[in-house]
Amino acid sequence: MSQRVVVAGVGNVLHQDDGFGVAVAQKMLDHPMLPPEVTVLDIGIGGMTLIQALEEPCNLLIIVDAYQRGGRPGDLYLLEPQVPDMTGLSLQERCDYFADTHYATPMRALAFSRSIGRLPPLIRIIGCEPVEADDIGIGLNPPVAAAVPSACALVKTVIEEYLVSIHHGLHGKLSSTGLIGADMNGLGHQS
Numbered sequence: 001m002s003q004r005v006v007v008a009g010v011g012n013v014l015h016q017d018d019g020f021g022v023a024v025a026q027k028m029l030d031h032p033m034l035p036p037e038v039t040v041l042d043i044g045i046g047g048m049t050l051i052q053a054l055e056e057p058c059n060l061l062i063i064v065d066a067y068q069r070g071g072r073p074g075d076l077y078l079l080e081p082q083v084p085d086m087t088g089l090s091l092q093e094r095c096d097y098f099a100d101t102h103y104a105t106p107m108r109a110l111a112f113s114r115s116i117g118r119l120p121p122l123i124r125i126i127g128c129e130p131v132e133a134d135d136i137g138i139g140l141n142p143p144v145a146a147a148v149p150s151a152c153a154l155v156k157t158v159i160e161e162y163l164v165s166i167h168h169g170l171h172g173k174l175s176s177t178g179l180i181g182a183d184m185n186g187l188g189h190q191s
Contacts, residue, residue: 003166004058005038005159006120010065010106012045016137017073017130017144021064024126024151033152038159047109054109054118060162061120062155063106066144067127074143075129076151078158083110083119122162126154 009025012018025042034040039058043049054061067077106125113119128151131141140148 003037003163004056005034005060005062005162006053006058007034007038007040007062007064007155007159008043008050008053008106009041010043010045010047010050010063013138014136015133016135017128017140018066018133020066020128020130020140020144020148020151023140023145023148024064024155027148027152028155033156034159035163037163047105050106050109051112051118054113054120057118058120060122060124060159062124062126062158064126064151064155065106065128066130066133067125068133069127069129071129072143073129073131073141074147076147076154077125077127077129078154079125079127081107081110081123081125083107083114083123086111086115124158126151126158 007025007028009021009023009028011021013022022042022044025040028034028040029042039053041049041053043053050063067079069075069077071077110119110123128144128147130144139145
């Protein structure tokens with residue numbers, strides 16, 4: 001079983017808090033703190049980059065992004081997405097869904113990866129409640145910026161749990177404690 005882990009920081013740094021995932025990825029890249037089987041990627045708004053990263057098989061994908069759930073700005077969420085199965089759609093419906101690569105959100109990237117058999121068996125999302133994900137501007141608002149170190153620590157914890165489960169023969173199972181099912185339509189709020 002592959003132990004490769006991909007951490008993907010996504011978001012638009014030109015929309016203030018929407019750049020949260022990128023800020024986390026950059027911090028992790030600037031201060032390496034993870035084992036060698038972990039690849040950290042600054043995806044930005046390039047969903048196609050995420051699809052390409054998943055061409056090399058991995059067992060755990062962690063997406064870090066702004067995530068609006070109505071909480072307090074800076075709140076962190078650990079989520080397990082429900083990736084839709086596109087096989088029930090007609091060829092034309094699938095083409096329409098995936099045609100616009102400018103709208104390659106994390107959800108579409110995951111759905112596409114699933115459709116080509118490249119979806120990792122374990123996916124977690126670490127989301128941060130933004131102050132505002134649509135405001136144009138550079139830099140995170142203070143409560144969101146303050147959540148970056150905690151998000152980095154949470155990424156590390158999820159990876160450690162995964163690697164310990166592999167070591168103990170549990171086939172990379174992650175506990176469901178604290179995980180919330182999500183439909184990801186709000187992931188990486190984009191207009």
